[in-house]
Amino acid sequence: MGFWKRVLWWLFLLIVSFSLPVIIANIWVIKSTEDKVYTNYHQLPENEVGLVLGTSNKLTDGSPNPFFENRIKTAAALYHEKKVSHFILSGDNRSKYYNEPFEMKKALMKLGVPESAITLDYAGLRTLDSVVRSKEIFGQDRITIITQPFHCYRAIFISNYYNINAVAVALESGEEEVFNIYFREYLARTKAILDLYVLKTAPRHLGDKEPLDI
Numbered sequence: 001m002g003f004w005k006r007v008l009w010w011l012f013l014l015i016v017s018f019s020l021p022v023i024i025a026n027i028w029v030i031k032s033t034e035d036k037v038y039t040n041y042h043q044l045p046e047n048e049v050g051l052v053l054g055t056s057n058k059l060t061d062g063s064p065n066p067f068f069e070n071r072i073k074t075a076a077a078l079y080h081e082k083k084v085s086h087f088i089l090s091g092d093n094r095s096k097y098y099n100e101p102f103e104m105k106k107a108l109m110k111l112g113v114p115e116s117a118i119t120l121d122y123a124g125l126r127t128l129d130s131v132v133r134s135k136e137i138f139g140q141d142r143i144t145i146i147t148q149p150f151h152c153y154r155a156i157f158i159s160n161y162y163n164i165n166a167v168a169v170a171l172e173s174g175e176e177e178v179f180n181i182y183f184r185e186y187l188a189r190t191k192a193i194l195d196l197y198v199l200k201t202a203p204r205h206l207g208d209k210e211p212l213d214i
Helices: 003-031 066-080 100-110 127-136 149-161 179-198
Strands: 049-053 086-090 118-121 142-146 165-169
Touching: 003 149, 003 179, 049 066, 049 127, 066 100, 066 142, 086 100, 086 127, 100 118, 118 127, 127 149, 127 179, 142 149, 149 165, 149 179
Parallel strands: 049 086, 049 142, 086 118, 142 165
Antiparallel strands: none
């Protein structure tokens, strides 16, 4: 076998050894959770608490983030349809200039959700943290997760591992499908399996319990 053929062969083996676990991980995550992901909120079971997963309200160019807007509109619709009566808004609060939970709160209140129906979780640094804290800190073992369609499966997968009875609502909103976002999610599903079953990764911050008064 010539030099370049050997190089191509080893390159092929490298690609297969990387891509096969990712493909298997994604099949596992999606197939084990798809029955709990709803695309029609009229069919969604009622849960008292909705967990809205955080994202920035602005894109890097300063324009509105359609992912943020879709999550907020979906959450408000669920509240007004009486599918959810209280929200945990969980996200990053890395500085006074970047505060995902507070921005979500402002946006929800503009859509008619009262402040009394909102609890802020400032330590939702990752999806795993947000999901685990909803149970360990806020005392919820039944939740409705509100996020983008591609993100729902991983969030439910983590919930299942922690014995949280969770469903998710994934309403398509016409956002442009950006390749790097979806590629990152494919890798994130693989990492979720490693975090849960191999590394036993815990949330970065827990602390005192704060059961919801609902």
